[in-house]
């Protein structure tokens with residue numbers, strides 16, 4: 001067993017070696033610019049991009065002409081929210097989102113608030129889930145967008161997306177979904193789930209970092225997204241800049257592998273996650289799972305009372321790589337806004353760790369990690385009691 005064991009797949013996943021193998025020629029011999037129309041290098045790059053676009057689209061049940069490549073989910077989220085708001089200045093100025101969203105959504109909403117939008121940040125229950133009823137109650141005649149995530153990055157909790165999407169559709173409101181943690185892990189389908197605009201990212205599904213996608217439904221209500229980045233008119237004018245061909249090829253391969261293997265991966269990982277959880281709950285008094293009802297199969301967010309999470313992770317860093325929550329807001333050093341929205345106090349949130357398993361974790365690694373964590377918590381708590 002190689003140490004430390006990586007258990008932070010929600011932060012980012014290792015690139016699958018099959019993805020890397022497909023990408024490599026596009027750094028060297030297939031070096032063309034996908035927008036070069038006058039030679040075979042350009043044609044080859046262009047064809048590779050379109051095949052990848054097809055694979056990425058298929059992963060979420062979309063048509064490839066509705067997929068735009070971006071630099072990641074953060075850019076996709078920014079393009080979506082700012083674009084939808086610009087397109088709707090005459091229709092209304094109200095957005096419904098939730099307190100547990102990723103910072104890319106919350107900070108884009110804060111920016112829009114500074115520019116005249118009104119934003120409702122929905123509360124969640126202590127299960128971390130946004131209720132359809134709370135969305136219905138927040139609706140105003142000025143609401144032009146509902147922006148809610150598919151699955152939460154810190155807890156893995158899954159929102160009732162299909163129902164919320166149906167509600168948005170019924171009221172002619174644009175439904176934007178940040179599906180970054182769900183795409184490639186569980187079945188996501190833009191039509192079944194009634195989603196109008198969807199953001200996701202390659203590096204959460206065993207693809208490379210620095211490439212993401214935005215799905216935009218044609219003819220959906222209030223959708224006329226304007227670009228954040230202007231230039232050569234790439235990606236139907238919505239995202240200018242020379243395409244990251246190796247990244248896109250890798251994203252396509254990663255999406256195709258996830259489509260074929262995600263069920264197998266989750267069927268293998270869920271019992272390992274459950275076993276780990278059961279052992280913690282049974283053997284560490286007071287251990288508490290944060291968000292347990294509807295959840296991604298590979299994620300466990302758990303609090304160990306009287307255990308400082310930062311110290312625990314640091315003391316285990318020789319053996320395990322886990323996290324306190326979102327890597328994207330780790331520089332703020334504040335207690336998790338997600339756990340606080342679920343009703344945890346600052347102190348309780350300071351006891352929580354996130355374990356996110358993935359394709360390359362073995363059963364042996366998970367059992368080892370369970371044992372090491374259990375011992376470290378017990379040791380720290382004994383020290384605390386002394």
Ligand code: PMP
Pocket residue numbers: 010011071072073074075102104149151152153178180181200201202212326327328
């Ligand atoms: N949304 C969610 C739910 C995420 O987990 C992340 C990544 N932590 C992002 C958006 C941002 O993705 P990217 O790193 O591709 O910009």
